[in-house]
Each structure stands twice: as structure tokens, then as C-alpha cells.
Amino acid sequence: MGKRTETFHAFNPSIFILLFFSLFLSQHYCAQVHNITSSQPLAEGQTLVSPGHIFELGFFSPNNSANKYVGIWHKTIFPRKVVWVANRENALSVTDTLASLTINSNGNLELVDGKQSSIWSTNISVPSNGSAALLLDSGNFVVQDDIGTQLWRSFDYPGDTLLPMMLLGFDNKSGKRDVLTAWKSESDGSTGLFSVGLAPQIPTQMFIWINGSTPYWRSGPWDKTKFLGIPGMNDEYVSGLNLDDNVQQGTKYFSFFLNRILAYMEISYKGTLKLMYSEHGENWNLNFEAPMNPCDHYGICGPFGVCKASESPICKCLKGFKPKSQGEWSKGNRAGGCEENQIVLWE
Numbered sequence: 001m002g003k004r005t006e007t008f009h010a011f012n013p014s015i016f017i018l019l020f021f022s023l024f025l026s027q028h029y030c031a032q033v034h035n036i037t038s039s040q041p042l043a044e045g046q047t048l049v050s051p052g053h054i055f056e057l058g059f060f061s062p063n064n065s066a067n068k069y070v071g072i073w074h075k076t077i078f079p080r081k082v083v084w085v086a087n088r089e090n091a092l093s094v095t096d097t098l099a100s101l102t103i104n105s106n107g108n109l110e111l112v113d114g115k116q117s118s119i120w121s122t123n124i125s126v127p128s129n130g131s132a133a134l135l136l137d138s139g140n141f142v143v144q145d146d147i148g149t150q151l152w153r154s155f156d157y158p159g160d161t162l163l164p165m166m167l168l169g170f171d172n173k174s175g176k177r178d179v180l181t182a183w184k185s186e187s188d189g190s191t192g193l194f195s196v197g198l199a200p201q202i203p204t205q206m207f208i209w210i211n212g213s214t215p216y217w218r219s220g221p222w223d224k225t226k227f228l229g230i231p232g233m234n235d236e237y238v239s240g241l242n243l244d245d246n247v248q249q250g251t252k253y254f255s256f257f258l259n260r261i262l263a264y265m266e267i268s269y270k271g272t273l274k275l276m277y278s279e280h281g282e283n284w285n286l287n288f289e290a291p292m293n294p295c296d297h298y299g300i301c302g303p304f305g306v307c308k309a310s311e312s313p314i315c316k317c318l319k320g321f322k323p324k325s326q327g328e329w330s331k332g333n334r335a336g337g338c339e340e341n342q343i344v345l346w347e
């Protein structure tokens with residue numbers, strides 16, 4: 001007892017050293033910053049926060065994997081949804097704790113690993129010194145020059161997620177086309193099998209593709225405020241969906257904006273398109289999801305085939321038709337569809 005009291009009262013320099021270091025470390029590693037400049041890089045343990053504390057950018061490892069990325073998520077909503085990833089095609093190792101995101105000598109935003117090798121960069125031409133990177137309350141991560149002109153925007157490089165005010169579509173003149181591309185898996189942010197976007201053909205529809213070209217699902221045509229083929233689309237919110245089809249400009253863009261409600265649309269690594277929203281900034285609720293059932297899959301029963309999700313098998317041929325290839329059909333590949341029964345009248 002006496003000994004403990006003595007220790008407590010005695011001057012112990014190690015306590016002050018400890019105190020000093022914990023203050024220093026908390027300032028240095030747990031800090032939230034509001035911009036990245038050449039003199040203020042972002043290190044592991046630090047996050048970049050938007051002015052209204054809506055979005056946050058930092059290092060993360062999805063699903064406790066060996067991959068580490070720099071990404072953006074909503075600051076206060078759980079489960080955390082990563083809405084954009086910088087180095088999705090070039091993951092850092094989870095053991096690399098010395099990586100940093102900085103403004104490099106040519107004014108670009110650059111992610112370097114612990115050995116100072118470049119992992120990812122914005123790679124644009126920056127005409128002046130003093131550029132800085134900021135995260136806006138819309139979730140747009142921007143690089144701006146010394147007078148505040150935006151030089152680069154993450155909204156121009158969508159990943160698997162569309163945020164309100166981002167555009168998904170194409171510009172026929174420039175040839176620029178934006179699609180959302182799914183992750184490879186829950187723990188691998190690189191480009192996976194599925195993508196979603198607008199098809200250029202009339203009528204305007206949204207497609208989910210496999211490998212960028214094989215149709216997997218389609219939304220049905222756009223009708224003023226919604227896509228006709230999405231029955232689950234909640235009418236309460238459909239007014240927030242927008243299709244801007246400018247025939248003269250050759251542009252077509254889909255976007256959504258839910259008034260004062262945080263939301264995102266994503267294509268999951270399993271190929272599911274979801275629109276999620278958070279009314280009070282607490283948790284995520286589902287607005288719509290597609291495909292909803294096996295019959296939603298594009299052309300699953302092929303020409304002259306009929307799909308009924310409640311039956312097994314789900315595909316049947318129209319009356320008077322039979323499977324085009326009985327062998328494929330019985331193996332479960334029914335996309336080849338059906339053909340008319342040949343009724344031989346004369347023999």
C-alpha cells in the first residue's frame with residue numbers, strides 16, 4: 001500500500017514522456033484534416049473530412065482482407081459503404097502502414113506506398129503550383145489549383161457507386177461513356193464481372209452487363225419518371241430519378257437526387273443493382289433492387305419461352321413450340337429458346 005502511494009507522488013519522468021507521445025500521436029495519427037497539399041499529405045490513420053462532416057476519405061481494408069485502398073464513405077452511416085476507391089486496380093498491402101496520399105511535385109494527387117513507389121495518381125497536367133485536394137459534401141473528391149479552379153473530380157471516374165448529382169451515361173461526340181463497374185469480390189475492389197449503364201439504343205433502358213457486353217438484366221423503357229420494368233421501384237422516391245436525353249448534343253444521362261436524403265446506387269459484386277437511402281442519416285434502407293427474381297434476367301428463357309418464377313423449371317415454351325435444343329434445355333441452359341413444332345401434314 002505504502003509503496004504504491006509513494007510511486008504515485010514521486011516525480012516519474014516516464015509518465016510525462018508517455019503523455020507527450022500520446023498527445024503527439026493523437027495529433028499526428030488520429031487527426032481529421034480538410035485538405036491535402038504538398039506540405040500536408042494524408043497518412044494512414046488520418047482521414048480527410050468534408051466541410052459538413054458528411055463524407056470521409058481514408059485508408060481501409062475491405063472485409064479484413066490483405067488488400068488496402070484509399071476510399072470514400074459516409075462519415076456517420078453504418079454499415080459503412082465505400083462509394084469510391086482511388087487505387088482499385090492496384091491495391092496496397094495491408095501490412096504497408098507507411099503509404100500516403102499527397103500532392104506531388106507536378107501538382108498531381110498521388111498515392112505512394114511505404115517505399116515511395118507510385119500506386120495511383122490523377123495524372124493530369126497542372127498549370128500552376130499550389131494545388132490542393134478537397135472532399136466536398138456531395139462526396140466529390142476534387143483537385144483544385146491555387147485559385148480554386150477544379151482540375152480533376154472523382155465524379156468523372158465512377159466506380160461501383162452512383163451518388164446523387166453524379167451522371168451515368170454517355171456523350172456521343174466525345175465518346176466518353178460512364179458505367180458503374182462492380183468489384184471482383186467483397187474483399188477485392190478491382191473491376192469484376194458486372195457493369196451497369198444506359199444503352200445507346202432507343203428506347204432508353206438501363207442494362208446490367210456481364211463482361212461489359214452480355215446483357216444480364218434490363219430496366220425496361222424510361223417513362224417520364226421511372227423505368228417501367230422495375231416494379232419494386234418505390235413511388236415515394238421515383239420523382240428523384242432523372243433522365244436527361246439531349247438528341248442534339250448526342251448526350252444521355254441518368255442521375256438521381258432525393259431531396260435532403262442521403263442515398264447511393266450500387267452494382268454489387270454479385271450483379272445486384274440497389275438504390276439505398278438514409279432518411280435520418282442513421283442506417284441504410286432499400287429503395288429498389290434488381291434483378292428481383294430469376295425471371296428478371298435478360299432473355300433467360302430465350303425466344304418464344306415464357307418465364308414463371310413460381311414454377312420449376314421456370315422456363316416453358318409457348319403453346320405450339322418446343323425447345324430449340326432439347327439437350328441444352330434439359331441441362332438448364334434455356335436462353336436458346338424455343339421453336340415452332342413442325343406439324344408434318346403430308347407424308
Ligand SMILES: *[C@@H]1O[C@H](CO)[C@@H](O)[C@H](O)[C@H]1NC(C)=O
Binds near residue numbers: 034035036132
Ligand atoms: C488547407 O488546410 C489548411 C489548414 O489545415 C488551411 O490553412 C489552408 O488554407 C487549406 N487550403 C486550402 C486550399 O483549402
Ligand SMILES: *[C@@H]1O[C@H](CO)[C@@H](O)[C@H](O)[C@H]1NC(C)=O
Binds near residue numbers: 123
Ligand atoms: C498518364 O497520362 C499520359 C498521357 O495521357 C499517359 O500516356 C500515361 O500512360 C499515364 N500514366 C499513367 C501512370 O496512367
Ligand SMILES: *[C@@H]1O[C@H](CO)[C@@H](O)[C@H](O)[C@H]1NC(C)=O
Binds near residue numbers: 127
Ligand atoms: C512552381 O514552383 C517551383 C519552385 O518552387 C518553380 O521552379 C516553378 O517555376 C513553379 N511553377 C509554376 C508554374 O509556377
Ligand SMILES: *[C@@H]1O[C@H](CO)[C@@H](O)[C@H](O)[C@H]1NC(C)=O
Binds near residue numbers: 063064
Ligand atoms: C469475407 O471475409 C470472411 C472472413 O474472412 C470470408 O469467410 C468471406 O469469404 C469473405 N467474403 C468474400 C466475399 O470475400
Ligand SMILES: *[C@@H]1O[C@H](CO)[C@@H](O)[C@H](O)[C@H]1NC(C)=O
Binds near residue numbers: 210211214
Ligand atoms: C466472362 O469472361 C470470363 C473470363 O474471360 C469468362 O470465363 C466467362 O465465361 C464470361 N462470361 C460471359 C457470360 O460472357
Ligand SMILES: *[C@@H]1O[C@H](CO)[C@@H](O)[C@H](O)[C@H]1NC(C)=O
Binds near residue numbers: 200246250251252
Ligand atoms: C449515340 O450513338 C449510337 C450509336 O452510334 C446511336 O444508336 C444513338 O442513337 C446515339 N445517341 C444519341 C443520344 O445521340
